Amino acid sequence: MNRDKKPLIKKDVIIIGAGAAGLMCAIEAGKRNRSVLVLEHMDKIGKKIRVSGGGRCNFTNINLRPDDYLSANPHFCKSALARFTPYDFIGMLERHGIEYYKKEKGQLFCRGTSGDIVRMLYEECCNAGVEMRMNCRVRSITKAGHFYVSTNLGRIKAGSLVIATGGLSYPELGATDMGFRTAARFGLKITHLKPAIVPLVFGRHDLEKFSELSGVSFDAVVGYRGRQFRGEVLFTHRGLSGPAILQVSSYWERGDEITIDLMPDMDAYELFTLKRKSRIELSNLLSEYLPRRFSHRWCELNAPARPLCQYTEKELKDIAHQIHHWTIRPAGTEGYRKAEITAGGIDTDELSSKTMEAKKVPGLYFVGEVVDVAGQLGGYNLQWAWSSGFVAGQYA
Numbered sequence: 001m002n003r004d005k006k007p008l009i010k011k012d013v014i015i016i017g018a019g020a021a022g023l024m025c026a027i028e029a030g031k032r033n034r035s036v037l038v039l040e041h042m043d044k045i046g047k048k049i050r051v052s053g054g055g056r057c058n059f060t061n062i063n064l065r066p067d068d069y070l071s072a073n074p075h076f077c078k079s080a081l082a083r084f085t086p087y088d089f090i091g092m093l094e095r096h097g098i099e100y101y102k103k104e105k106g107q108l109f110c111r112g113t114s115g116d117i118v119r120m121l122y123e124e125c126c127n128a129g130v131e132m133r134m135n136c137r138v139r140s141i142t143k144a145g146h147f148y149v150s151t152n153l154g155r156i157k158a159g160s161l162v163i164a165t166g167g168l169s170y171p172e173l174g175a176t177d178m179g180f181r182t183a184a185r186f187g188l189k190i191t192h193l194k195p196a197i198v199p200l201v202f203g204r205h206d207l208e209k210f211s212e213l214s215g216v217s218f219d220a221v222v223g224y225r226g227r228q229f230r231g232e233v234l235f236t237h238r239g240l241s242g243p244a245i246l247q248v249s250s251y252w253e254r255g256d257e258i259t260i261d262l263m264p265d266m267d268a269y270e271l272f273t274l275k276r277k278s279r280i281e282l283s284n285l286l287s288e289y290l291p292r293r294f295s296h297r298w299c300e301l302n303a304p305a306r307p308l309c310q311y312t313e314k315e316l317k318d319i320a321h322q323i324h325h326w327t328i329r330p331a332g333t334e335g336y337r338k339a340e341i342t343a344g345g346i347d348t349d350e351l352s353s354k355t356m357e358a359k360k361v362p363g364l365y366f367v368g369e370v371v372d373v374a375g376q377l378g379g380y381n382l383q384w385a386w387s388s389g390f391v392a393g394q395y396a
């Protein structure tokens with residue numbers, strides 16, 4: 001059938017992207033009796049929500065502070081996060097009888113599965129009269145007074161258009177660059193984009209040194225440009241991962257070094273001084289505090305194999321320093337294929353922090369990860385999606 005013959009569909013609000021931010025926005029706009037149509041190019045809604053938190057969805061963080069977000073304008077996220085807080089989302093879960101639990105560092109997870117949250121959002125959308133179209137290919141977007149969105153399902157006209165297409169990570173879950181292309185098409189600036197919350201990869205030399213440690217992990221403090229992240233560091237077959245590395249990856253810039261404190265809870269030099277007269281090999285002593293395979297490899301590379309009593313004072317001081325400041329220069333990251341999020345996005349100067357509407361294009365809104373607001377690991381990104389979607393839903 002000739003698509004041009006299909007009748008023009010008229011709505012108040014079109015939302016492109018049925019992820020966390022788009023669905024939340026749809027619910028709120030629907031509750032205001034706006035006629036809302038959500039367009040999604042995948043066959044199901046909320047694919048990223050389903051896989052999030054290892055299938056249990058780390059849906060928010062009750063320790064949330066605006067400082068936990070990266071953005072060229074660190075103040076931009078404050079308004080939305082204050083108007084729809086972690087406790088507002090918790091209230092929604094409780095109204096739907098969804099059980100959750102608190103893990104470390106304020107992270108909240110579903111007791112059941114992430115699917116519970118997707119079902120809740122779907123139910124809320126239905127109750128608010130929201131319509132959804134899956135497998136919908138958006139072909140073009142134009143504005144002539146109203147917005148006209150041309151799709152494989154026909155042409156749709158609306159006064160408000162909300163772009164909720166997320167970032168570039170995990171293309172198999174639906175990620176596309178449509179949000180960024182749409183912003184560019186309407187003359188809005190986009191900040192530098194990069195994969196974030198992503199494993200780091202070694203250069204060739206480090207890979208040769210550490211490839212056999214794949215699977216080994218230890219607790220450490222990872223530092224970069226004055227920021228420090230405590231948590232697990234995990235050797236992969238290509239580099240380093242684990243929560244502390246994923247956290248630092250969002251800040252790390254290509255070419256820079258990161259430092260790792262291998263024994264954050266003790267002073268290595270004090271330990272050496274205590275054992276100063278011992279004939280224990282350094283690698284065996286360190287194995288009491290670090291995984292054996294790692295401490296042996298690390299000592300092979302950084303300390304000559306001999307009993308502790310045969311080291312000079314200066315050598316012990318230097319080794320202790322290296323233990324607390326082990327320096328690695330990653331060659332890169334695993335990229336968007338394995339990044340939890342995209343850092344950077346629509347320049348927040350272009351948007352109202354109160355409504356998420358583009359200042360230069362009335363009626364055009366951007367919500368969620370497509371905006372230059374990137375949260376740290378631990379439920380912060382979904383909370384940003386809920387909060388930004390919520391506020392846009394009050395105005396779209």
Ligand SMILES: Cc1cc2nc3c(=O)[nH]c(=O)nc-3n(C[C@H](O)[C@H](O)[C@H](O)COP(=O)(O)OP(=O)(O)OC[C@H]3O[C@@H](n4cnc5c(N)ncnc54)[C@H](O)[C@@H]3O)c2cc1C
Nearest residue numbers: 017019020021041052053058165166174368369379381382
């Ligand atoms: C593996 C993984 C685990 C994660 N775990 C967590 C976690 O536990 N806690 C947390 O806070 N964050 C987590 N995140 C990050 C979080 O999922 C995202 O930040 C959040 O989902 C972003 O919401 P969004 O609505 O902006 O985008 P998305 O959820 O990505 O939704 C965008 C939607 O737009 C659709 N779309 C894209 N392009 C088009 C197009 N051209 N036409 C039509 N539709 C389109 C997509 O298919 C998708 O449905 C995780 C991410 C990944 C990849």
